[in-house]
Amino acid sequence: MSTVITVSGGGFRAYDVVIGRGLLPDLGRRIAALAQGRTVIITDETVAALHGPAVLAALEAAGVRARLLTVPPGEASKSFAELERVIDRLLAFGLDRRDLIVALGGGVVGDLAGLAAALFMRGIDFVQVPTTLLAQVDSSVGGKTAIDTPRGKNLVGAFHQPRLVVADIDLLATLPPRQLRSGWAEVLKHGLICDPAFFDWLAGEGAVGAGGDPAALTRAVVRSIEIKSAIVGEDEKEVGRRALLNLGHTFGHAIEAELGFDETKLTHGEAVALGCALAFRFAATNGLCSGEDAVRVEAVMAAAGLPTRLDAVGAFSAEALVTRMAGDKKAEGGGLTLILARGIGEAFVDKAVHRAAVAAFLKTEGAS
Structure with a gap:
């Protein structure tokens, strides 16, 4: 049983936020409905170990071609250096405007992956799969993407709304x-x-x-x-x-x-x-x-x-x-x-x- 909330406004394309338990196995079907080409899952090393195999399996079962791109865990990844590395890897993978990014992780991953999606080829689609409570109730919804600078938090970013948000409550069981x-x-x-x-x-x-x-x-x-x-x-x-x-x-x-x-x-x-x-x-x-x-x-x-x-x-x-x-x-x-x-x-x-x-x-x- 899941709840679907549609986020809509005059200035952006409407999208659904799906909330419930046991949503991960069905993620592939939801992604397949959006993906026109390849999919890159951006996540951190901790979340990759916990949920990466299950997400890849769900996407593969739905016929979605996907690969993982990992970043170090923690706020330090919201930096110009890590943003540049992520975008360089996307270019090396040969992604184009038809392709899709999935942000699998907490607020750091969501912010970083969302900003990379906003900048890559002047903007490609991305999906938020938040794995922390903070990301599920806040940063995954609303389209704010950003990195930090030594002068402050979230000072460099863009508004880039996701195509879909999937908030699986069961993922919160792995949180400290x-x-x-x-x-x-x-x-x-x-x-x-x-x-x-x-x-x-x-x-x-x-x-x-x-x-x-x-x-x-x-x-x-x-x-x-x-x-x-x-x-x-x-x-x-x-x-x-x-x-x-x-x-x-x-x-x-x-x-x-x-x-x-x-x-x-x-x-x-x-x-x-x-x-x-x-x-x-x-x-x-x-x-x-x-x-x-x-x-x-x-x-x-x-x-x-x-x-x-x-x-x-x-x-x-x-x-x-x-x-x-x-x-x-x-x-x-x-x-x-x-x-x-x-x-x-x-x-x-x-x-x-x-x-x-x-x-x-x-x-x-x-x-x-």
């Missing part, structure tokens, strides 16, 4: 607990943006999803993609409402950059969780939302095993963090743009946040 919790942060974020009832469920009965319960994970993935697909359909290029999906990310990306994008210290999902907690506390400090809401957000994040305090993850300079935030891709005119909230489920974009106010707040949070 920390990675599952990291994805749960993005699930919680969706409730915080616009669905307080969903957040209530995640904080209560649905909390078992953070520990791997398949039924709870399925419901969480479906609702998260419903929320994200609706927002993307309204605003593909993030000129308005789509910015809400970055709740927690401006703080989070700055913290990740200061830590050198070292996932042994802080994963992306953990950074988002910490960023959400900071955004709600900043909003409460400035009288935008109640202190009770900020406390509850922190408590729910902490109950899921996610970080909520800056000084618990490292030592930071307030000015260095603010400088990073000013370089965020949402920043305009040299000021700070933050996604804040008037309450749980009531996120909004504030494009006029004073640097001094954020610096002062970060010092109360333990930054120097």
Whole structure:
């Protein structure tokens, strides 16, 4: 049994997101319906060992000619050097515009493979097969593709929508607990943006999803993609409402950059969780939302095993963090743009946040 959500908007071709359990054996049939020529599966070395043989077998059974192209696991693969290597291999394989890329992996693989697909021959089709919770509920849907630079995360990229997304909940069973919790942060974020009832469920009965319960994970993935697909359909290029999906990310990306994008210290999902907690506390400090809401957000994040305090993850300079935030891709005119909230489920974009106010707040949070 699977759920199909169609992502559609005025500026791009509609595509389906298929969510369910046991979807991998049928992947070949779905790919065969799209592939006109050859297929290259871009994945990382860890995922290749776990799922590569099953995916290749599924495609071969459906008559799809496919080969694997692997990259090293980890955020470091979202680089100019790895992008160049991937594109060079695609050229060496002799791919053309009729061919297809399958991104099999987490957010790093999806971002890198998607950007390679966007650039190769000025754009070829690709399919997302996300293998992490974070990728299933966030990065695989919406067409954002990017690499990092030393100056910040996701600053070089393109909007390139996939042809299909296949989110097999069973693949999440191979995730380490920390990675599952990291994805749960993005699930919680969706409730915080616009669905307080969903957040209530995640904080209560649905909390078992953070520990791997398949039924709870399925419901969480479906609702998260419903929320994200609706927002993307309204605003593909993030000129308005789509910015809400970055709740927690401006703080989070700055913290990740200061830590050198070292996932042994802080994963992306953990950074988002910490960023959400900071955004709600900043909003409460400035009288935008109640202190009770900020406390509850922190408590729910902490109950899921996610970080909520800056000084618990490292030592930071307030000015260095603010400088990073000013370089965020949402920043305009040299000021700070933050996604804040008037309450749980009531996120909004504030494009006029004073640097001094954020610096002062970060010092109360333990930054120097």
